[in-house]
Amino acid sequence: MASKAVTVNEALDRALPPGHPERLLESMRYSLLAGGKRVRPMLALAACELVGGDEAAAEPVACAVEMVHAMSLVHDDLPCMDDDDLRRGRPTNHVAFGVSTALLAGDALLALAFEHLARGCADRGVPADRALRAVAELAGAVGAGGLAAGQVVDLASEGADVGLATLEYIHVHKTARLLEAAAVCGAIVAGGDDEEVEGIRRYARYVGLLFQVVDDVLDVTRTSEQLGKTAGKDLATDKATYPKLMGVDGARAYAAELVASAEAELDRFDAARTEPLRHLARFIAYRQH
Amino acid sequence: MASKAVTVNEALDRALPPGHPERLLESMRYSLLAGGKRVRPMLALAACELVGGDEAAAEPVACAVEMVHAMSLVHDDLPCMDDDDLRRGRPTNHVAFGVSTALLAGDALLALAFEHLARGCADRGVPADRALRAVAELAGAVGAGGLAAGQVVDLASEGADVGLATLEYIHVHKTARLLEAAAVCGAIVAGGDDEEVEGIRRYARYVGLLFQVVDDVLDVTRTSEQLGKTAGKDLATDKATYPKLMGVDGARAYAAELVASAEAELDRFDAARTEPLRHLARFIAYRQH
Numbered sequence: 148m149a150s151k152a153v154t155v156n157e158a159l160d161r162a163l164p165p166g167h168p169e170r171l172l173e174s175m176r177y178s179l180l181a182g183g184k185r186v187r188p189m190l191a192l193a194a195c196e197l198v199g200g201d202e203a204a205a206e207p208v209a210c211a212v213e214m215v216h217a218m219s220l221v222h223d224d225l226p227c228m229d230d231d232d233l234r235r236g237r238p239t240n241h242v243a244f245g246v247s248t249a250l251l252a253g254d255a256l257l258a259l260a261f262e263h264l265a266r267g268c269a270d271r272g273v274p275a276d277r278a279l280r281a282v283a284e285l286a287g288a289v290g291a292g293g294l295a296a297g298q299v300v301d302l303a304s305e306g307a308d309v310g311l312a313t314l315e316y317i318h319v320h321k322t323a324r325l326l327e328a329a330a331v332c333g334a335i336v337a338g339g340d341d342e343e344v345e346g347i348r349r350y351a352r353y354v355g356l357l358f359q360v361v362d363d364v365l366d367v368t369r370t371s372e373q374l375g376k377t378a379g380k381d382l383a384t385d386k387a388t389y390p391k392l393m394g395v396d397g398a399r400a401y402a403a404e405l406v407a408s409a410e411a412e413l414d415r416f417d418a419a420r421t422e423p424l425r426h427l428a429r430f431i432a433y434r435q436h
Numbered sequence: 437m438a439s440k441a442v443t444v445n446e447a448l449d450r451a452l453p454p455g456h457p458e459r460l461l462e463s464m465r466y467s468l469l470a471g472g473k474r475v476r477p478m479l480a481l482a483a484c485e486l487v488g489g490d491e492a493a494a495e496p497v498a499c500a501v502e503m504v505h506a507m508s509l510v511h512d513d514l515p516c517m518d519d520d521d522l523r524r525g526r527p528t529n530h531v532a533f534g535v536s537t538a539l540l541a542g543d544a545l546l547a548l549a550f551e552h553l554a555r556g557c558a559d560r561g562v563p564a565d566r567a568l569r570a571v572a573e574l575a576g577a578v579g580a581g582g583l584a585a586g587q588v589v590d591l592a593s594e595g596a597d598v599g600l601a602t603l604e605y606i607h608v609h610k611t612a613r614l615l616e617a618a619a620v621c622g623a624i625v626a627g628g629d630d631e632e633v634e635g636i637r638r639y640a641r642y643v644g645l646l647f648q649v650v651d652d653v654l655d656v657t658r659t660s661e662q663l664g665k666t667a668g669k670d671l672a673t674d675k676a677t678y679p680k681l682m683g684v685d686g687a688r689a690y691a692a693e694l695v696a697s698a699e700a701e702l703d704r705f706d707a708a709r710t711e712p713l714r715h716l717a718r719f720i721a722y723r724q725h
Binding site (some may be wrong): 166168171227228246247252254255256258261269278282283285293296300302354358 | 455456460464514516517521539541544546548550551553554556558565567571574576578579580583584588591592
């Protein structure tokens, strides 16, 4: 997995070289190349290999989903949204570059995701109909059926008495949908059939929820220094979280259930190829930051 | 042209029905269905027909470029950007829905543009390789080589002593690139050959500059009521404009040159099919708001 992360980071660096206007490009690179776990690209590459595809075919998908993810972090951190100053141990984009540049860098990262996906697939000889399905799938994870919907409902829920159904809605849209798109697009460009694609979608949905449950648990159990971002923020803003609704132990038990459900979805595939995705689910479940 | 505008408005309404989350969808529809001249969709439809395509093939392109345009207006109007309260005679999106919803509505409109383009082309039997080229072309007009670049340089130029080269850079990126993408994508999905596509690109580039020159002239010669948006704003913020750099008469003469150059690019095409694009160039040149 460490070697895949290096591959992804190199591909991202090539996909977004420094350029003009300098300030905009610097701001985009600041957030895209800031490190992070690269979970979404990993998922895309692993899903591609799961259905027998070559890793190279999924590189444009891997980069594109990470561009979308970077955009969502830059916009979510803005003063009019979550108003966060710290991300991955560094000042957030708008603190470093100003609000207007950060907003535009986010827009430009989102556009670049689709440009890179379309051109990258064409350059690699991915059949155009598969690439086009991936464009639609990824776009669907961003807008009113994905990230933006999750964030709107999340903001509207702050301070409100939110139940488990709303919490799940928020996380499915803010987190799981993009992880799902990463995996599904990885499988689509590799030529996975409909049954394979839907199996991978369910796996990714479980992993997406798992990701958020673990995030919520870490927010209450770790310090800012350990996380590289402001800890205890959910409690301070009285946000609905899994630990708040289920207790920390309840949330941990739910996480264990989700790992098991995700792994069960992999049983239909060639066992030799499922190891990276099993590993990824466990990595997400047992990470410490 | 009036009947084409009705077609476009109906298609946009179908492409973005009310839904959940209500507030997000309302905010998106507020800006996308606010009327406006629909110049970009017209351009897409007319370019499609210019190369012998059927109008229906370019409908997804027409809607997608208007979604991108609506996004750019919503984000440009935000307090951290141009801080505008009035747009098309109504409160701007963030005044009506709040800053965070407006920002997310813009993100969601941008994503929807690519989803609608990809799915719409597939549904209409547009060959996938053409649709994929259109995705890349449209995306390229939005990010660091298009809208975002123009806006970053525009914001950095406020109050500065800006020359004609920078002014032209701003307008090529903020305005002309998207008009160009509209026309080029319309021709691509219709199966136009490379020479046709490049001719249309040059036509659209002239029209794009023309559009901005006329906008600048109107800003100093018309009232807010006549324009449906805040007039005299460029002067108030000491923004570089064509009238400021060339005088109002000089800017009007430049506009006349641009119309002639745009029309000259159409001479290579079947004369019977060029009328809508000639009409569009003149409409943009002689409009009063």
